[in-house]
Amino acid sequence: MSLLAQMVALQEAHGAVTDADLRTLSREAGVPLHRLQGLRSFYPQFSSAPARVPTIAVCRDVVCRMRGGSALDRYLEGDGARDGNMVPVSCLGRCDRAPAALIDERPHQLRFEDAGGDTGSPQAEPLLPAAVRPWGIDPYTEAKSHYGTLREWLARGDVDALIDTLKESGLKGMGGAGFPAGVKWEACRKAEHPVRAVVCNADESEPGTFKDRTILAELPHLVIEGMLLAAWACNAREGIIYLRHEYEPERHALEQALQDARARGTLGANALGPGRAFDIRVFVSPGGYILGEETALLEALEDRRGEPRNKPPFPVTHGLEGQPTLLNNVETLAASVSILHHGADWWHRQGRNGGSGLKLLAVSGDVEQPDVYCVPMGTTARELLEAAGGMRDGAQPLAFFPGGASTNPLPAAALDTPMDWEALREEGSALGSGAVTFVAEGRNLLELVLAQVRFFRNESCGKCVPCRVGSHKAVEMVEAALAGAPEAGLPETLRRLDGTLARTSICGLGQVALAPLVALMDRFPRETWQVLAGGEETR
Amino acid sequence: MTDVTLRIDGMSVTVPAGTTIWDAARDAGIDIPVLCHDPRMAPVGVCRLCAVDVGGRTLAAACVRACEEGMEVRTSTEQVQQDRRTLLDLLLSDYPDVSRRERSTGDDALLAQARKHGISNIPYPDGSRASPRGEDHSSQVITVDHQACILCDRCIRGCNELQHNDVLTRSGKGYRTRIAFDLDTPMGESTCVACGECAAVCPTGALTNRALDGIALVSEEET
Missing domain, CATH: 3.10.20.600 (Ubiquitin-like (UB roll))
Incomplete structure (x- = not known):
């Protein structure tokens, strides 16, 4: 078992990973103490001492702030602290049921009795898994036909045709970067060394984002089938689903679907044809938005702090353990099944206004x-x-x-x-x-954008200077401006800082952390200039 | 191993494939500023001061980026210089008023870069006052000033990779990241053997020789 998996097990069993735990682990695993401290202090799921009472982890990000209103603000910024067990956390991916919280690691929606003034403890309603609905990207109408697309392609045996279909569809990476999926699969297929793994990035954590959660809960068979098709196309040895730990109910749906696929023989000894074994394991992330960055994710899989690598090289050639690795987002893998079932033309016809799929x-x-x-x-x-x-x-x-x-x-x-x-x-x-x-209308856009920048500041891994220091300074300066004391020349300072972060940060987090702030100054000058420039029109 | 040919600031350079831009530039007599890199160590590319223009959407960290055939590298465009000044501004906004290294031995690399880049007015809030990061005087040999730490990773690589003493790590995350010993114990109570490597490779006033603390460097003109 990996070091992180052992630490997650300790955290789950005792509510903490104590110094004594780490001394034992250090001895048994033969790793220095500093390395374990580096891990424990980096991943938010770990704590060094158990909480005395069950913890309420309350989302502090933009959608929950919008829905929770002033009662949530007061709870997060003062009243909740009195209970001693409230912890503000980053977006939980339950923005459809905002304001959201994890109570004892289980998702809940909070309701406040807003009487103005003092805010009492909120009511909490558990969020139960929704009934499975029909979805346009699911080519199957009944469970018994699941994995039929894979069976057809295995029978046909033409990997080049599969890659061509995916390339013709124009399917792009749905995690955000939009890199063409077919090109990535082809690059892995042609890699000099054998492909180490197909990794499904199920670590969606950006405020407002919960589409992958729905796919994992309602269409897990498509994620599994997409990984199998990818593994067949790239000759991958192993499948890994990197799942954010806040998606515990979805993990159960996923594990059930994996069991079902193993029972069918779809996963296992002959998954990719006679004698060609393939299976998929779920790796539960110990937390943090940055782990969705593909190289940070790989660092976590290799038992290190989830700090993004300098690129190039990219994971298609130097991924997990330095070997070629195919990384795709949940939706990308699910959509690939639909495309490989219906064909690229069908996919194109699904779009409108020039869009595809x-x-x-x-x-x-x-x-x-x-x-x-x-x-x-x-x-x-x-x-x-x-x-x-x-x-x-x-x-x-x-x-x-x-x-x-x-x-x-x-x-x-x-x-x-x-x-x-x-x-x-x-x-x-x-x-x-x-x-x-x-x-x-009526909302303060600058406050909402500041909440987004704060999210990036909170989730910065701290590896490189521009993101670690720059995002923090930006938050401090905009907070001061909102409190009525903007620094002279603030809009220009923010613009210069944004440029440096965009050009010199190691990964996408730092590169975009201040972009919405600058866009707001450009697109909504009326809403921002008064505050940031103290009323002075300096643009 | 094959060679690659590229241009650095207009100069044609041929180096073995895999050579970093920083190494190729140095061999060609071009000085690219660095804080986190030390030629004795594996590069990590975290201070970003060595950012250079290779014609991409973002700048490349010269200390980690490998030279490529036909690459056109510009090491000191106006944009690159401006970004370096911003990075130095950010680091200096959190820097303590007095650097123990500068005061005693006069070789604080961050302050040297600040002078070289003409840094004067820093537009960012002073972090040393808003949220001080503290000092650790528990070791008999080395003084730790977290406020002067720029998380360049040199001490960590010095301790773990050069000396194999395996004591130092980054602890925490984001703006709150600090260097830490073992399970974040005070240096003097940790498994540190006081070899001095961390203080020797530290470019700032974060890790300094305790015996020199309080001794001020005096120039000849002043005596």
């Missing part, structure tokens, strides 16, 4: 029905808003974040933009992690 979008914020929606790629933001029941309580839309915390907010005037890679890029934003957060 189907897209799962997690809709949150000031809407009537926050949820995951499977829509044709190219559906406009306005149509998506209508699908989600429109704005909550008949409010007027002010803005929307089209792709998660790292994407630039767009004004309501841009609601007719198709939700697609290219169209959103032309509009100055991005499809990002498939998380669409709508914001109603």
